[in-house]
Amino acid sequence: MINNVETLANIPQAILFDDWDASLKLFCISGCVDKPGVYELPLGIKLSSIIEKAKPRNKPKALFFGCFGGCMPYKDVEFTQENICGEGCSHGCGSVIVVDSTKSIVDLTYQIAKFFTYESCGKCTPCREGTIRMLLLMRKIKKGEGTKKDLELLEELGEHIRETSLCGLGQSASNHILTALKHFRKEFEERIK
Amino acid sequence: MRIKIEEKEIETDGKKTILELCRENGFNIPTLCYQEGLKPKARCRICIVDMNGKLVTSCSTYPVDGCVIDIDSERVMKARRMNAELMMAEHEKICSIDGKAHDLCKILEEIGLTGIRFEPIRRYEQDLGSSVLRDDNKCINCGRCVDTCAEIQKIFAIDFASRGHNEHVAPYCDKSLGEVACIKCGQCIINCPVGAIFEREHLHEVIKVLKEHKKHIVVQTAPSIRATLGEEFGMEPGTLVTGKMVAALRKCGFDRVFDVDLGADMTIMEEASEFLKRVEKNGPFPMITTCCPGWILMMEYFYHNLIENNNMSTCMSPHEMLGMLVKNYYAQKVGIDKKNIVVVSIMPCTAKKFESTRPELHSAVDYVLTTRECAKLINYFKIDFRNLKDEDFDPALGISTGAGAIFGATGGVMEAALRTAYEFATGKGVTKLEFDQIRGIEGIKEGSIIINGKELRFAVAHGGANIRKLLENKDKYHFIEMMACPGGCIGGGGQPLHATREILKKRMDAIYQADSVLNLRKSHENPIVKKIYEDCLERPLSEKAEKWLHTHYVKRSEF
Numbered sequence: 001m002i003n004n005v006e007t008l009a010n011i012p013q014a015i016l017f018d019d020w021d022a023s024l025k026l027f028c029i030s031g032c033v034d035k036p037g038v039y040e041l042p043l044g045i046k047l048s049s050i051i052e053k054a055k056p057r058n059k060p061k062a063l064f065f066g067c068f069g070g071c072m073p074y075k076d077v078e079f080t081q082e083n084i085c086g087e088g089c090s091h092g093c094g095s096v097i098v099v100d101s102t103k104s105i106v107d108l109t110y111q112i113a114k115f116f117t118y119e120s121c122g123k124c125t126p127c128r129e130g131t132i133r134m135l136l137l138m139r140k141i142k143k144g145e146g147t148k149k150d151l152e153l154l155e156e157l158g159e160h161i162r163e164t165s166l167c168g169l170g171q172s173a174s175n176h177i178l179t180a181l182k183h184f185r186k187e188f189e190e191r192i193k
Numbered sequence: 194m195r196i197k198i199e200e201k202e203i204e205t206d207g208k209k210t211i212l213e214l215c216r217e218n219g220f221n222i223p224t225l226c227y228q229e230g231l232k233p234k235a236r237c238r239i240c241i242v243d244m245n246g247k248l249v250t251s252c253s254t255y256p257v258d259g260c261v262i263d264i265d266s267e268r269v270m271k272a273r274r275m276n277a278e279l280m281m282a283e284h285e286k287i288c289s290i291d292g293k294a295h296d297l298c299k300i301l302e303e304i305g306l307t308g309i310r311f312e313p314i315r316r317y318e319q320d321l322g323s324s325v326l327r328d329d330n331k332c333i334n335c336g337r338c339v340d341t342c343a344e345i346q347k348i349f350a351i352d353f354a355s356r357g358h359n360e361h362v363a364p365y366c367d368k369s370l371g372e373v374a375c376i377k378c379g380q381c382i383i384n385c386p387v388g389a390i391f392e393r394e395h396l397h398e399v400i401k402v403l404k405e406h407k408k409h410i411v412v413q414t415a416p417s418i419r420a421t422l423g424e425e426f427g428m429e430p431g432t433l434v435t436g437k438m439v440a441a442l443r444k445c446g447f448d449r450v451f452d453v454d455l456g457a458d459m460t461i462m463e464e465a466s467e468f469l470k471r472v473e474k475n476g477p478f479p480m481i482t483t484c485c486p487g488w489i490l491m492m493e494y495f496y497h498n499l500i501e502n503n504n505m506s507t508c509m510s511p512h513e514m515l516g517m518l519v520k521n522y523y524a525q526k527v528g529i530d531k532k533n534i535v536v537v538s539i540m541p542c543t544a545k546k547f548e549s550t551r552p553e554l555h556s557a558v559d560y561v562l563t564t565r566e567c568a569k570l571i572n573y574f575k576i577d578f579r580n581l582k583d584e585d586f587d588p589a590l591g592i593s594t595g596a597g598a599i600f601g602a603t604g605g606v607m608e609a610a611l612r613t614a615y616e617f618a619t620g621k622g623v624t625k626l627e628f629d630q631i632r633g634i635e636g637i638k639e640g641s642i643i644i645n646g647k648e649l650r651f652a653v654a655h656g657g658a659n660i661r662k663l664l665e666n667k668d669k670y671h672f673i674e675m676m677a678c679p680g681g682c683i684g685g686g687g688q689p690l691h692a693t694r695e696i697l698k699k700r701m702d703a704i705y706q707a708d709s710v711l712n713l714r715k716s717h718e719n720p721i722v723k724k725i726y727e728d729c730l731e732r733p734l735s736e737k738a739e740k741w742l743h744t745h746y747v748k749r750s751e752f
Contacts, residue, residue: 122353122360125238128334129279132358133311153310160275163248164238 004093029054031064031098048076051098058100062184066095067112068172070179071105089179090172105184106191109176110138116173127170130161134177146192155181194258199265211251211262212240220264223273223300225386226335227252229693231344237335238276239300243269273304280333282311284387296386296691297333317361322369324377324393324546325686329361331389338362338381338390345679346657348491350375362389374494374751378487378657378677379543379563379686392543392687395560396569402535402560403446409529411519412447413512414438414539416454417601417682418564420703421541424689424696425568426578431699433707436583441571442539443584451590453538454597456515457609459725460484461596461716463508463742464606465614466733468672472618472649477503479652479670482606484510486548487677487686491657493749496664500746504667507743510548511600512538515590516557517741522729523590535559539567541601541685544677554744563687595708596716602704603655603681604631604638607674611642611651612715618644626714632705634680634698637663639670655681 006026013020023042030036033054041050051060060074070089077083084091099108117131137154140146158174158181165171181188196203198215205214210233215222225237233252242251243263256262263269277300284297317329334353339362342348350373354363364373381390402410423432439450468480481499483489483506492499499505509517516536524531537560538545546563549556562570571578585591596612599605608628615623630640631651636659639652651672654663656679667673678684683700684692692700713719730738 117357120357122334122356122358123234124236125276125279125334128358128360129282132314133279133282136314156275160272164241164272164276166235166238166250 006093025094027053028066028095029098030096032057032060032100032103033098044078044080046076046078047074047096050079050096054098056098056100058102060098061101061103062099062105064097064099064108064112064176065089065092066097067115068092068169068175069095070175071099071183072179073183089175105180105187106138106142109180110135110142112176113138116169119169120173121169124164124166124170126161127165127167127173130157130165130170131173133157134161134174138177141188141191144191144193146188148192151181151185151188151192194256196256196258196260196262198262205256207255207258209255211242211244211249211254211256214256215242215251215262215264221303222251222264223303224252225296225300225333226337228337228340228384231340234336234340237280237333239273241269241272241276248272270304274306277301277304277306278309279311281306281309283313283315284331284333315358315361320363320369321393323371323375324543324550325370325375325379325382325390326393327362327370327390329363329389331387332362333387333389334360334362335386336362337384337386341380341384344658346376346378346380346677347661348374348376348378348657351381374749376487376490376494376657376677377544377547377686380678382543382686383684383688383690383692386691392563392566393546394566395546395562396566396573399537399560399562399570400573402537406446408533408535409449410447410535410537411449411451411523412442412537412539413451413453413456413515413519414442414567415512415541415601415682416457416598416605416707417541417685417688417700417704418539418567419707420601420683420700421564421688422567425565426571428579429699430692430696431703433703434578435707436585437578437581439586440581440584441576441578442567444576444581445570445574447537449587449589451515451519452586452593452597453512453515454593454600455590455719455721456511456513456518457484457597457600457606458594458716458719458722459514459518459742460508460511460600460606461609461613462722462726462733463514463738464506465610465617465716467506467508468610468614469618470734472644472647472671479504479667479673481505481667481672482610482674483508484600484606485676485678485682486510486542486544488660488675489746490544490547490749491660491677493746494751497748500748505746507739507745509554509742509744510545511597512540512545512558512561513548513554513556513744514742518590518725520557521741522725526589537562539564541682541687542678543686545687553747564685564689565687568689590721592719592721593711593713594716594719595711595714597719598707598711599704601682602632602701603634603676604628604653604674605681605704606676607631607651607653607672609716610672610674613717615642615644616715616717622715631674632701634694634701655679655684 035055039053064071069092113135117135120127120131122128158178161174224240235250235253240251320327419435423434520531538558546561549558596609631638631653641650649671652670653674654660655676680697
């Protein structure tokens with residue numbers, strides 16, 4: 001079943017117009033920017049030109065590709081599968097959250113963990129029990145009560161949920177934490193005891 | 194296609210899941226949510242295996258050509274351990290049932306989970322509102338009870354409520370099981386791997402009564418108990434333990450041990466007469482048996498038209514009949530005030546517990562114990578069950594026929610009734626006592642018999658789903674037997690846990706064996722039955738028999 005609005009909107013275009021440009025993609029840009037919104041841009045353009053559209057406040061520190069996609073340190077590369085997925089995350093469906101140095105990666109991952117805990121349907125064990133455990137560990141770390149062991153457990157849980165969950169939601173539910181731990185481990189380590 | 198499981202080359206047509214292939218080839222994979230014969234749900238993720246480097250659930254995945262499957266590599270075991278750990282974190286560590294019967298405990302041992310790094314966070318109130326009780330704190334959300342209720346029984350009393358981490362099993366609107374259309378069959382109990390659903394125990398009340406011993410205590414055992422009780426003491430499924438069971442109960446301190454088979458014989462006398470009366474008057478058909486309290490509840494909730502059209506037989510269930518006879522007939526004979534008699538029934542059934550509280554029955558049975566409780570009782574008095582010498586039932590109300598014995602299996606009531614009805618109507622015995630059409634484990638069985646030149650069609654169904662199916666074209670038949678549990682009473686909700694189809698078959702064979710070795714195999718040949726009718730009831734369906742042995746039904750709302 002196709003249930004993505006963007007896909008549905010593209011179907012008549014593809015049928016009616018010979019000169020339909022298949023490379024155009026909707027980008028949803030938000031975060032530390034002055035003009036957040038949805039922009040139609042061609043695939044494969046540089047990340048800097050995508051973000052420019054939304055007028056970032058400061059120099060970006062990291063980009064989150066939606067809740068599902070995970071994050072990477074800001075680099076001015078082309079928006080392609082290889083460039084982005086090479087960083088250990090997927091480019092998701094074109095949503096970009098801009099994070100600059102005024103914001104903490106730990107706080108943001110905590111918020112996303114909350115989202116997944118809420119969105120889990122509860123059918124399979126790793127997602128149902130795992131997302132809440134990740135959230136609780138994140139809360140502990142955010143409050144400054146976490147330990148090194150908690151970080152390790154968080155990573156182990158993340159891998160486990162990604163590998164053994166039933167559906168796409170569960171399989172991507174730990175992307176943000178795993179990539180954040182990979183690229184911004186320092187920020188986490190600063191918060192723990 | 195050829196696949197490789199743990200270095201073993203296997204040829205398969207691709208129509209079997211990895212789990213089925215592994216089990217066929219002797220590889221053991223632990224499962225929790227998987228139930229034989231039902232569609233795999235892949236909820237618990239314990240059966241995970243490694244196929245070509247990817248972790249997949251073996252219960253729901255079909256192998257691809259040339260794949261290599263690893264079932265116990267460190268990676269696989271680690272994934273299983275983590276899933277078990279996540280489940281155990283919420284599972285209350287005090288288990289209500291014996292550790293040996295506990296699926297999750299066995300799996301924990303297999304995969305070697307030692308410590309749990311998470312604290313429990315959810316807390317639920319126990320649902321103690323009916324004869325089937327639930328404790329959500331023990332629940333691991335495997336969904337076996339939900340699948341059983343929806344797919345095997347088609348009652349839909351429970352389902353998953355809420356989402357994510359708050360997901361839990363509950364009747365609608367988080368009501369108690371006592372308030373919704375639950376038929377108390379207890380199939381969820383025997384399928385629960387962690388003991389989160391259990392029966393309302395009367396065990397301690399019975400122990401108290403036995404210890405005080407101020408009254409005359411009578412125990413009666415259902416036909417199917419003799420074929421299943423042995424399993425609770427580690428014997429092979431299908432071992433008949435009639436003599437040991439009687440000896441053990443006597444050792445527990447019961448004054449008299451009676452056989453519900455006699456009650457079953459009484460039921461047959463009444464039911465067969467009722468059926469012949471309907472044949473004479475040409476209706477109303479079909480007549481439907483009422484020995485199963487689970488089915489009665491199902492009918493009262495969902496099939497009000499059967500009450501309106503008088504399709505239901507009015508006979509009480511066998512143990513209620515016998516209880517009535519103990520308190521009225523037997524008490525008078527031995528000269529004890531019926532207030533000083535306590536009747537304990539040992540039943541394979543959780544719905545019987547509910548039945549004995551029905552106001553319209555004025556039940557003579559004081560306590561109902563399940564097979565499992567009976568085993569606990571015997572263990573409580575530290576009786577070495579396996580080495581007991583066989584003893585016989587007390588003769589006063591303990592002589593029974595084979596017809597009563599086969600009540601324990603699906604089709605048994607019908608078979609027993611036909612043996613008697615045929616002889617009542619024609620004056621001749623049936624040429625062959627075994628009605629093979631209605632034996633066996635198929636869901637719906639049917640056959641016909643010619644009585645006085647008239648062809649009478651009969652059918653047998655067991656398990657809620659089959660009952661619903663049979664009721665769609667019930668008008669074809671004259672006589673129908675319904676049993677709410679798969680396999681009949683041998684698969685009842687009070688029986689030893691986790692019965693597979695194989696085990697059910699073995700229990701069934703044992704029941705039929707119990708019948709075939711008896712000299713008396715027709716209910717009306719039972720000398721005690723004859724005597725009871727001579728002494729007080731006069732004849733089947735007499736005014737007194739109607740008063741003592743028959744009942745009526747109430748319409749219940751589904752909501």
